[in-house]
Amino acid sequence: MRITCPFCGERELGEFTYLGDAKPQRPAADAGEDAVYNYVYLRDNIAGVMSEHWYHGGGCRAWLKVTRNTLTHEISAVEAAAGAGAAKVGA
Amino acid sequence: MAGDQANRLTSGGLIDRSTALSFRFDGKNFLGFKGDTLASALVANGVKLVGRSFKYHRPRGILTAGSEEPNALVELRSGARREPNTKATTAELYEGLEAASQNRWPSLNFDVMSVNQLFSPIFVAGFYYKTFMWPAKFWEAIYEPAIRRAAGLGRAAGVSDPDHYDKAWAHCDVVIAGSGPAGLAAALAAGRSGARVILCEEDFVVGGRLLADGGAIDGLPAAEWVARAVAELAAMPDVRIMTRTSLFGVYDGGTYGAIERVNDHLPVPPEHQVRQRLWRIVAKRCVVAAGAIERPVVFAGNDTPGVMMASAMRSYINRYAATPARRIALFTNNEDGWRTAETAIAAGLQVAAVIDARPDVSPAHRSLASKGGFPVLHGSVSGVDGGKGGVRKISVSLTGGARAEVEADGLAVSGGWNPAVGLTSYHRGRPKWRDDIAAFVPDGAPPGMVAAGAANGAFGLGACLREGFEAGAAAARDVGRSGNIGSMPVADDEAFSITPLWHVAGKGKAFVDQQHDVTASDVELAQREGFQSVEHLKRYTTLGMATDQGKTSNVAGLAIMAAVSGKSIPETGTTIYRPPYVPVAIGAFAGHHRDENFHATRLTPSHHWAAEQGAVFVDTGLWKRAQWYPRAGEKDWLESVTREVKAVRNGVGFCDVSTLGKIDVHGPDAGAFLDRVYINAFSSLAVGKARYGLMLREDGIVYDDGTTSRLAEDHYFLTTTTAKAGLVMQHLEFCRQVLFPELDVQLTSVSDQWAQFSIAGPKTRDLLKEVVDPAEDLSNEGFPFMGAREVQLCGGLKARLFRISFSGEMAFEISVPARYGEAMARNLMIAGKPFGVTPYGTEALGVMRIEKGHVAGPELNGTTTAGDLGLGKMMSTKKDFIGRVMAGREALVAPNRQVVVGIKPTDKARRLRSGAHIIPKGETPGPENDQGYVTSVCFSPMLDQWIGLGLVERGRERIGEIVRAHDPLRSEDYDVELCNSVFYDPDGGRQRG
C-alpha cells in the first residue's frame, strides 16, 4: 500500500503506523462517562470506505486522515490532521 | 551412452558449443554447454529418470522446459548451499554444477520406498485425515516421522546459508512481466513513448516462446527480430531489461514483487555480491505478458519418464539442440501440438504417430504425415507401457472404440494452453472461461494492470505482437508519455483449433498433479466424499499445493471435478490465486536483516568507553546498555552489582541514561498541553524546576512516566521511559495534532541529540564541581532538589542539569550534546577519581529503584492504574486530562485492587523470585486464592537480603501481614512479609541533602 502524505508525497506503507477509525471525536471534559466510554471502546468495523488515522512516523510525523476502502485498500483521500504541520502562531 | 551428449544435435540451438561445462548428477560426470539448463543437459546426455515422486516414489522424468515443472526437482549444490526442490528446467548449467535426485533411497534406480506403490490404497486423497488417527500419541512419535521420510521432497541444507541476499526498490512508469513477443512489443511501444520501463524476464535469455518456436516478425527470423528489439531497448536510457527476474506478486498501490536470481547461475556468488535480490517495483502500469502454459492430458501412465509436454519437446530440440527421444509419438487435441511433429521431422527424428483427439486434421498436416511416413490416429492415449527406462509402447483408444498400439521412446502431449493468469488474478480476481480456446483468461486485473498476448488468451504470434504493442502504448499514454511509438511489429497468426480433452479413461494411475501425486481417481473420490468445491478439492487432495502451485494441474483437476459432478468448468470455478507465483527463498525476504542485523542496534553515547571498561551489555529494545561492570576477582554478577550499589550509596557513581526518550516541548501553550497529557499539573511548574509526571491511556490505565522540566516560560523538556520513547512521541503528536489542534505547541524528539548521565551518591556535588564551571552555584540553595537549568561546563560547553534522583541519593542528571557523551564519561572518570567514582549499570540502577520503591516497566504493565501504583493522589481534580474519566470507573477504583507493595521473605536468607504468586496464609494455592504476584526483585545490599515489589490485593492496607509466595514454576513456597515499598531512606532525606 502507498499513502500520499500531504507533506512528503507518495510513500510506502512501512513508513506509516495505523491507529484506526478517525470518526470518533474526543468528548468535551464534561460529557460524562458514557460519552467517553463510547469514544474509547466503540468502533464501527466497516467493510468498505472508512476514514482512518495514520501516523507518518517514518517521515514528517504528521497524523493523517486517510479515506480507505478496507476491501480493496484503495485510498481515495488523504488529509493532514487539523494540528499537523507548522505551529499556529497568531492563529 | 550417458556422458557423451549422444542426444545432442550436431548443429543449431542457442547454446555456446565452444564452452563445454562439466557437471555431476547423482555422482556421475556429464558434459553440457553454456546456454543449457540442467534439464537440457540431462536430455542431451540421454538421462530420462531424474527423480522419484512424492508419495508413491514412482520414477519420474522431465515434463516441461520451464518454471511450471512438477517433476524434475533436484537438490542443487552441496553442503551449506544445498538447495532442495530446485527445478532442473530453470537451473542454468555452470561449470562444476552438482545436483542430486530427490526422494529416493538408496538410489534412483533402486528405490526401497517404491513399495509405497503397493500400499497406494492408503495414500489416497485425504489419507492424512483418515489413516494413522489412533492412538493419538503415535502420530508425533511414529506416523509423522515415517510418513515424512517416505513422502517428501528434498532435504534442506540444515546449516546457515553462507550467501547474502539483498532487497531493493525500483520505480518506473511501466513494468512488464515476460519478454516474449507480447512483452518485447509492449516494451518497444512504451520505451519509444519515453516511458520509464522495467522488463522482467524469468529466463536468462530474452525471447520467451520465440526461442523455441521461431517464426517470422517484420520479415525477419524471430531470433534476428529479438536481437534487434533488444538492441533498440538497450539503447533507451529509461528502459531496463532484467533477466533471471520473476515478477511473483502484486501488492496494493502498484507495488510488485520480483525476485532476481543475480548469481544462481554461478557456483558461488563473486565476492561482495548477493545470490538473489528481492525487488519491490513501484509502477504506475503493468503489462502482464507472461505467456501461457501448455497443459497435459490425464491418462494412465502419463507420468512415465519420456512423456513430455509437446512445447517442451520443441524447446529442447530447437533451443537446446537436445533430443528427448528418437522415435516420438505426439498426442494432441489442438492445432498447436502439431508443431512438435514438424520440429521432430525438421530435426531428423522419427515420428511414430500423431494421436489427435479432434475429429478433423488439416490437409497440410495430412500431407506432413504422408511425407514423414507416420500415421495419424484419431483418438486418445489411454495407457503407457514403460518404467524407469522410459516410454516403450503407447496404447491408443481410437475414435469408434478400436484400440491401437504405438511403439515410441518419447510421447509429446499437448492438451491445449492455459494463459498464465496468476498475476492478473491476485487481489481476488477470478479468471473467466473462454470456450473457443477451452481455457481461463483474465477477467480484469488489479488496478493499473493489463494482460497481453498469450497471457490474455491471444495465442497467435501476430496477435501477441499486436496486443503487446497496444498495451505498451496505452500504458505509456496513461502515464503521460507521448513520444512517437513508431510502427507495430507484424507477424502472421497461426491457425488454432482445439477439442477439449482432460482425462482419458484407462487402467493404472493417471496423474493430475504429478508433484503431489494426485490422481484422477483422487479427484473422483473427493467428489464422492463431498469435497466438491474447488477450495475443498485442493485441500483434501493437496492438488496444486506443491512448489509448482499446480501450474500444469489445477485446470485439469477442476475440469475432472466438473465432469464427475455434472457441472460446467466455469460453474466449478477456480481456487483463489495468491502470490508468490514462483517459490521465493525466505533468505531473499529477509535480505540483510538476519543474525546480528536482524534489527538495528542502538549504542549509547558512552558505549565504546563502557566496552573498554569491560561492561556486560544487555539488550533493551534496540539498545545495548551496560548492565554491570565486572572487576577482576568478582565471582558473579551479584558481587559486581552489589559493589556498584554500595559505591553509589557511600560515594559517587554514574550511569548512562541516554536511552530515555527526550522531547522538547515548545510554545505558549506548552504548559496547557502537558496539563492535558499528564495526570498532574505542569502549567504551574516554576521555570527552573522539574516534576515527575504520569500519563494515562484514554482508558484510564497508566501509559508512561518520567520527569519533565521547565527550562523557560514556553519551553519544557520531557523524558519518557526507554521502552516507550517512540510510542510516547507518537501519542503526544496525536494529542497535539488531532485532539488539541487549538493549542500552540510544538514537539521535537531530541532523544538522539542528548547524552544523559545520572550522577548519584553523597559525593555527587564534589564530582560535579570538577566538571561544572565554578561560577555555577550547585549548593542546596542555589540548586535545590528538583531544580533544572542550563549550566556551563568547564571549557565552555553548555549542558542541561537536573537535580533528580532515581536512586534515592543526592543526585543530578546531566545532559550534554550526544557527540560529547563519550568524552563526558571519560571526564567523569578522571574528575571522579579522588572520590572513588564508580560507573554503574542497569542492574545497580534497578536495585536502587527497588530499594526506593520506584515503579518501572514490571509495574507499569498495561493493567495498572495510578492508584495501583500509589500515585492516585497525583491525579488533578482541577483539570481534564487523557484518561481522567475512564480512570474513575468502578472497577478501576475498587478497594480490592492489586496495588504496589513491598515484599520481603521472612527468612532473610531466602531468595525472592519475581512471578511468585501471593496466597494468604492457610489457603490453598489456586486461582480462587490468588491475591497477586511479585513484579520486581533484587538483592538489596543495604538491607542485606532479597526484597521486591508486588501487586497485591489491598496490599497497602496489609503492611506487616505474612503471606505465602507460591511459585509452582520453580516448585517453591515460602513466607513473605508485605511491607512499605520504600525500603531505604523512607523519608527521602538523602536525596534532598
Ligand SMILES: [Zn+2]
Ligand atoms: Zn509525511
